[in-house]
Amino acid sequence: xxxxxxxxxxxxxxxxxxxxxxxxxxxxxxxxxxxxxxxxxxxxxxxxxxxxxxxxxxxxxxxxxxxxxxxxx
Numbered sequence: 134x135x136x137x138x139x140x141x142x143x144x145x146x147x148x149x150x151x152x153x154x155x156x157x158x159x160x161x162x163x164x165x166x167x168x169x170x171x172x173x174x175x176x177x178x179x180x181x182x183x184x185x186x187x188x189x190x191x192x193x194x195x196x197x198x199x200x201x202x203x204x205x206x
Contacts, residue, residue: 149171
């Protein structure tokens, strides 16, 4: 079972990584919902909204905790 699980996991990671490759180059399209959900930082900035909310100082403007289950409102 462990071998099958490792194979399944590696296929999922490879498929995810390939969604970021266009014409042989790494291309992150932040209009794509998969990229928005999986890329946490880019260019030295936190770009994922849920993570921004988690690390924002308490009481900062615009900071809100993510909704249960990771769904956005």
